[in-house]
Each structure stands twice: as structure tokens, then as C-alpha cells.
Amino acid sequence: MRVIEYRLPDVQDGKDELYRLVTTILDPARASAKDLAILYHERWDIEGFLKQIKSVQLNADRIFRSKSPDGVRQEFWAHLAVHYATMRVTTDAADQAKLDPDRISHKNTVRVIRSRIWIPGSFPPDQA
Template sequence: MQPVAGPDTQGSWYRGWRLVAVDGTTFTVPDTDENDAHFGRPGTGRGDGKGAYPKAQAACLIELGTHAVFDARLEPYRVSENRLIEEMFTALKPGMLLLADRSVYSYQRWTRAAATGADLLWRVPSHLVLPPVEILADGSYIAEIAPPRKSEIAPFRVRVIEYKLPVVTDGKDELYRLIATILDPVQAPAKDLAVLYHERWDIEGFFKQIKSVQLNAERIFRSKSTDGVRQEFWAHLGVHYATMRIAVDAAHQAKLDPDRISHKDTVRIIRSRIWIPDSFPPRQSS
């Protein structure tokens, strides 16, 4: 699997950068001894209580706009989501712009992702110290981030974009702090990057398509063995990828953003076109 957006695919590009995003999620798996022993299950938050079902930790790297997944991981629940995310940095290439939420940021992960040649636009925690060294005309600024411990590694420079958005639940403003490897505001104005960052939510939509459309009503994998769960995970990604290719082709013909093509409707149409014989093998005529 690989990115599929062409040069004219809407929603997948910003000024020549291919937009990609990374995030993690969990999947519920059947309650069998094998799955429980391998994947484990979350606590309930009450003493030593355990959840009703085992869970698997997953992470995916997708192309925005098309939702094409081009790298993924599935491991036991106890494995860190960020460890899986960091493993997928090997799939990044120059010309990509990777969007990520603040839970992903660490000095090590940022430097490893940047070393691939891809550009980065990540939200960072509000407590991260970002002393300005240069104020830019568009309101963003250049900051230096030093290594977390004393070392011979030189600090690296990032561009910082700060803005506030109202929180729907309480009406208060929430501070967003983004850092980017794109230092030139002419190449990418601060307002553009602030708007662009929220395209990251596409990956949440991708996970929802897997869980709400492709899985059963209970949103639980079917496989009762660990090998079966892994095969099922990759099968669902493969089905999604194939379905996405059909939707992208339809969007291209209609000159639409692929996001405008419903994944649920595409799956429904594909299912309606699949011939299911009454019996297999065919009955012998008497």
C-alpha cells in the first residue's frame, strides 16, 4: 500500500507538499484465553479491575484527502502508541508534510521524523519552552529547542504558530501551539498552517470508517486467535484501501475532493455488485 493522490487530487496537497498524518487507536478483540494472554486488556480505573474485552494497540500513517493508509502497526495493548508511531517514520519521504497531535511530540521523535527529509507540522504541549529568537512578519516566530539533557547536540530551530479557538463545552478559548520545520513564512503563511493543522482530523475519520462501517455492530474483531486478529487487521486495511481507490477514481472523474465521497455508500455499492451464489459448489442436477 502506498499514497495514491495525483497532482490534481483535491485535499491531499498544500503548495506541493503531500499531506500525511499519523495517530493511534485501539481495537477490541474477542475474549479468549489466547487473545487475553497476548494482547491484554485495559484496567477499569477501579483497583485491579480489568476491562470486559482484550484490546490491541494500533497506529496508522495515512495520506490526507484520500485516506490511503501506507503504513500501520498492531501490537498488544501494553505497547506504547508512540513507539509504533516512531517505527513508521521510515515510510516518510521528502515532499511529505506530516501532521501530528501534541501527544506524539518528544525531542527524539521530532528529530527522527525530521531526519527523513519530510516536513513536519505538529501540535506541542503548552508547557514546552519555546523562547523566541526571531519574530516573523506573519505573527509566527522562530524558536530554538535544546536537547533534553546536556549533550554535544546543537539545538534545532522550529517555527512556532500560536492561536486560540473556543472550546464548545465551556466557551473558553484553548491555546494551540504548533511547531513546523518550514521556517519561511512566504513558503507557508502562519494562517495557512493553522487551518491546515485541523485537516489532521481526517485520520480520526479513517479510524471511524474501519470501526463503524467495516466491523460488526459491536465493533469487535471476529478472530479468536492472535494470528487471526493480525490477519483480520490487515484484511480490514486492505479492504479499506481497495474501497478508497474506487472512491478516489470516482472523485477524480467528478472533479471532487475524495472526502466528498461517502465510504459507507461506497462499501454499500460494492457489496451490491458482488455476486453471491445460492450454493457453492453448485448442486448437481438430478
């Protein structure tokens, strides 16, 4: 077992937060401590992404409605596409406000989109 200890700044209070990562990859030549720390945090980004789809987009409907494997695949890809579109709205808003997109609530973005989706012209097609 290999233990990797590192510090990252805490976004909310500005102090460094201590992390300990335990791995079975013993050879630092196979995976450096820095690489493993980066991958660990990317893993949590993916977990957060999946949680956003499950808890915000699907809301109370936590299961796919389709009864066939092809239908489930189609629903899954549709949810990924909706999440991508929502994140584009978030990223564009963050760019305009000069903020990190992680500082904008996914749940609030979905609420705004849902409240505006029936208003013609709220989301015009991209003219580019």
C-alpha cells in the same frame, strides 16, 4: 502552554472557521505554528479513517472474531486492505467527477460495492 490560533475556510458555508490549538511544545523552533496546525488536521484524518473502518466496514461486528494474536493481526490487516480498496474506488470516482474525494461518502461507496460485489464483471481486474 502555547496557544496557536488560525483560520481555515469552512467547506460548507465558505466562511473562515477559527481554530485554537493548545500545545505543550513551547519552542516555535521545534514546531512552528503552521506545522502543528497541519499535523492537528492530519490527526483528525486518521481518526476519521479509523471511524470508517469501525462504523462502516465492521458494521455491528465491532470486535475481531479471531481468538489468537496472529488471527487478530491478520483480520486487522485485512480490514486495512479492504479500506484501501474502497478508498481507491472513491478516489477513482472523484477523479472522474472532478470532485475532492472527501466530498464522496465512504458509507455510500461501501453500499455500492456491497450491492455490486456479486455481479460478475462489476470490478474487473486492472488490465495495466
